[in-house]
Structures are given as C-alpha cells and as structure tokens.
Amino acid sequence: MPQSNIIITGAGQRFGYHLAKAYQQRGFQVYISYRSHRPQVDELQAMGVDCWQVDFQNDDEIQGFVEHIQKHCSSIRALVHNASDWLPDNNDLSLTETLARMLQVHVQAPFQMNHLLAPLLRAHSQQHGQCADLIHMTDYIVDKGSKKHMAYAASKAALANLTLSFSSMLAPDVKVNNIAPALLKFNDYDDQAYRLKTLKKSVMEKEPGWQEGIAAVDYLLASVYMTGRTLHLDGGRNVS
Numbered sequence: 001m002p003q004s005n006i007i008i009t010g011a012g013q014r015f016g017y018h019l020a021k022a023y024q025q026r027g028f029q030v031y032i033s034y035r036s037h038r039p040q041v042d043e044l045q046a047m048g049v050d051c052w053q054v055d056f057q058n059d060d061e062i063q064g065f066v067e068h069i070q071k072h073c074s075s076i077r078a079l080v081h082n083a084s085d086w087l088p089d090n091n092d093l094s095l096t097e098t099l100a101r102m103l104q105v106h107v108q109a110p111f112q113m114n115h116l117l118a119p120l121l122r123a124h125s126q127q128h129g130q131c132a133d134l135i136h137m138t139d140y141i142v143d144k145g146s147k148k149h150m151a152y153a154a155s156k157a158a159l160a161n162l163t164l165s166f167s168s169m170l171a172p173d174v175k176v177n178n179i180a181p182a183l184l185k186f187n188d189y190d191d192q193a194y195r196l197k198t199l200k201k202s203v204m205e206k207e208p209g210w211q212e213g214i215a216a217v218d219y220l221l222a223s224v225y226m227t228g229r230t231l232h233l234d235g236g237r238n239v240s
Ligand SMILES: NC(=O)C1=CN([C@@H]2O[C@H](COP(=O)(O)OP(=O)(O)OC[C@H]3O[C@@H](n4cnc5c(N)ncnc54)[C@H](OP(=O)(O)O)[C@@H]3O)[C@@H](O)[C@H]2O)C=CC1
Pocket: 009, 010, 011, 012, 013, 014, 015, 016, 034, 035, 036, 054, 055, 056, 057, 081, 082, 083, 084, 085, 086, 105, 137, 138, 139, 140, 180, 181, 182, 183, 184, 185, 186
C-alpha cells in the first residue's frame, strides 16, 4: 500500500508539532514545514518526520517547499495550513508591512501551495479511492473582527474565503474545510489576568488543549461529505 502523506505547515511548535507527532505515530508519513529550529523539530525528525525549513514571507522558499513535496510525494492525503503569525496591529512595522506580512503567511502561501499541490491531492483520491483533505486553520475572530489584531483577522478571513473557492474547484476528489479555534492553548507569556478574561469569554470557561484541534482534524479526515465548511472550536462564545 503506498504511503499516505500528511503535510503540516508551521509544525515546529505547539499545535502543528503535536498534530505531526500524532499522525506520524499513527503510521502516516508526515512532512512538516518549520521556520525556527527547536528541539521539537529534532524530535519529529527522529520519529521519521520529513522536516523542511521555510519562511513563507519568501515566495522562493514557498516554491522550494512545494518542489520538495513534489519530489518526494506521489500523492497527498491531507495538507494542513497551520503556519501563522499572530501579529498585533500595534508593532514596529508600518501599516502597509503589517497587512502585507499577514496576507503573505495566511493567504499567499496557502493560495500558491493549494494550486501547485492540487494534482497530488487529487492523485490520492484516484490511487486510494478516498477523498483527500485541505484544512485551513482560521480563527473564531473571522466572524467577529478584532480591535488589536485587525490585519491578522482580515487575513484569516481571506483564508476562510479560499476554503469556499477551493472546495468548489476540487470537489469531489478533495474536501476543503476550516478549523476555527477561539482558544486551544495560551502562550507561556500570557499573564493570569489575560487568561481569566479570555476564559470568561466562553460559556465552557476552559482551555481545551491541543487534543481538541487534533480531534477536529480526525473528524474532517474521516468525513466523506463535509466540504466548504468550518468547525468552530470556541467553547460557546456565541451563546450568552
Ligand atoms: N493557539 C490558539 O489558541 C489558537 C490558534 N489558532 C490558529 O491555530 C493554528 C495553530 O496555533 P498555534 O500552534 O498557537 O500557532 P503558532 O503561533 O505556534 O504558529 C505556528 C507556527 O507558524 C510559524 N510561522 C509563523 N510565521 C511564519 C512564516 N512567515 N513562515 C513559516 N512559518 C511561520 C511559527 O514559526 P516560528 O516557530 O518560527 O515562530 C510557528 O511555529 C494557527 O493557525 C493559529 O492561528 C487560532 C485561534 C486560537
């Protein structure tokens, strides 16, 4: 049986790292992109994960990653666009650069990779008789906007719109869906006040952890029907 290849971007830490580890342990062949080298990358490499360093701010590096995947994979079971830069609007960059950087990592890179790797996604469906999957990691704030991360939110909204276009273009061989967390895990630098304020925003009032996101990916890969949609992981932020 040919390998089932799973591509996960931005997997040098946090959710992408845990997702890559889970799927490699299940017998898939995982390919990751990472930007900063961390011990987690060495750990994944030791497990047999193919790790490729890339900064999606650079189009040539996006192309290089695509060519690496095309060289080593005859088909792709799933491509998870997880790489993300949670850049606040209040930063040292110009307004122009802030929006450009957000659009580059959250829209330009997925747009180019989806088009260039679509033949390998379709090939999985034809070789294995099961749909392939594109998963876009978006964000709860796509539907709400943000006071402090406007450029980030707008770029994630554009990514969510790509889901509608690619799901139409690639059906029925490839399903395309969003996973929109409100919170999976805090960052180490988040103080207690911020954590408490954030937890109070949802009726579940909890930090779900990475397994919540992994279970969402599991559901999408197991589905034979869902496409062009969003799995909302927000603990009931929309209910009072
Ligand atoms: N964590 C949460 O609670 C929430 C997460 N999400 C979304 O879920 C996904 C996973 O979240 P999380 O694990 O916290 O994400 P991270 O903030 O850990 O980002 C994932 C990775 O993306 C990489 N990355 C950032 N910019 C670039 C770039 N220009 N080129 C290549 N890689 C880049 C980072 O690399 P480096 O290590 O070099 O910085 C990082 O390792 C993200 O898409 C996020 O937006 C949405 C809402 C809540």
